[in-house]
Amino acid sequence: MNTxxxxxxxxxxxxxxxxxxxxxxxxxxxxxxxxxxxxxxLEHLQVRDDDPQLAQVTALAREGQDIAAIKKYREITGAGLLEAKQAVDRMTP
Incomplete structure (x- = not known):
């Protein structure tokens, strides 16, 4: 019975x-x-997010420093690891 x-x-x-x-x-x-x-x-309306800290994240991502970019994004936004990775992935073409 217990089983x-x-x-x-x-x-x-x-x-x-x-x-x-x-x-x-x-x-x-x-x-x-x-x-x-x-x-x-935002792109259609030509609205830009000029947050200088996020610009640092974008620069790191474009330089191929994904881990540093994800870490910085998480510091800035408080996002989780998956959300930060997805955001960084969207930053690079």
Whole structure:
């Protein structure tokens, strides 16, 4: 009986994790899509973000110093590692 209960609890936990990860990944895709749309709107309106600290991040990214750029971006914005990496990736052509 104890083994069956442990299996049921484990399966319930796995289902919960898969459900949360699915929602998280959908939210991540939605945020990325909104971010791209915002970038397009700002570009169309010719609005620039002249934050000098972000200019440093862009310069580091263009020099191929991705790790330093990600670290600097995280210091400036407080973003998580994945968000910072995605932002730095968008900065380089």
């Amino acid at each position: 069956v209960m442990l299996v049921v609890i484990a399966l319930t936990g796995i289902v919960a994790i898969v459900t949360v990860e699915g929602r998280s990944s959908r939210l991540d895709r939605r945020v990325r899509a909104l971010d791209r749309k915002m970038d397009l709107l």
